Amino acid sequence: MFIATLLLSCEKNPCRANKDEQTIYHIPLDFTVIDENTSVNLLTLVGGPYWGKFSVTDDKGQDVVIYESREGFIQFYPIIRGEEDFQNENIKTYYLHFGQDQTDTLRMKYYLKQSPCLYHEYRDLQIFYNDSLYLNSYSGDRPTTLYFYTTIQK
Numbered sequence: 110m111f112i113a114t115l116l117l118s119c120e121k122n123p124c125r126a127n128k129d130e131q132t133i134y135h136i137p138l139d140f141t142v143i144d145e146n147t148s149v150n151l152l153t154l155v156g157g158p159y160w161g162k163f164s165v166t167d168d169k170g171q172d173v174v175i176y177e178s179r180e181g182f183i184q185f186y187p188i189i190r191g192e193e194d195f196q197n198e199n200i201k202t203y204y205l206h207f208g209q210d211q212t213d214t215l216r217m218k219y220y221l222k223q224s225p226c227l228y229h230e231y232r233d234l235q236i237f238y239n240d241s242l243y244l245n246s247y248s249g250d251r252p253t254t255l256y257f258y259t260t261i262q263k
Contacts, residue, residue, distance in 0.1 A: 137176070137184035140255040142205070142213075151207065151261070153181035158261075162208035165215075173203060182254065187217060188229075195223045211261050213239055222248070 142151045151159045165173040165185060176184040187201055203215040219234040231252070236244040238257040 136186070136188075136251045138187050138217075138252070138255075139182055139184050140215075140257055141180075141182045142207075142257045142259055145258040145260045150181035151259075152177065152183060154179040157181050159207045164206045166204045166206065168202040168204075188221075193221050193229070195221050195229075207261055210263050211259075213257075213259055215257075 143149070144151055149156060151157050152163055154160050160177070160181070163175075163177070163183070165175050165183075167173055173185050178184075185203075187203075193199065197220075199217070199219050199221065201217045203217075205213045205215055207213070214237075216237040217234065218237075220232040222230045222232045224230070230248065230250045232248050234244060234247040234252065235242060236247075236252070236255065238255075239259065243255055243257060244252055
């Protein structure tokens with residue numbers, strides 16, 4: 110009787126979450142930016158000319174909260190609850206500002222696979238940095254860390 114009750118309660122509540130699981134709203138996009146000519150990470154604490162001078166804005170000009178590591182990796186959360194579209198392709202554009210020297214473009218195109226809980230996944234995610242495709246047709250909840258290459262024109 111206890112086993113049957115447990116099985117039925119699990120079926121009725123598919124959103125019970127393992128405490129280690131994260132919803133897509135809590136999964137960041139991770140990346141770093143490398144100088145194409147020198148292979149130097151532009152965002153590191155030691156030797157990175159843009160440590161503390163790097164910022165990101167969205168296509169509305171709003172600042173995007175980013176998290177910087179000393180090693181030069183950036184994280185931000187591209188999926189915002191209430192802004193997602195589960196029927197159509199989502200396109201998000203971000204502008205990456207290297208101080209006053211240059212602004213690069215990061216564009217994401219994707220569909221979202223909806224689940225009965227908040228554990229949605231990307232479907233056919235494409236990530237472009239400037240005009241180059243860096244990730245194509247990714248499906249899942251979190252792509253690996255991306256390494257973008259650029260040349261700063263001073």
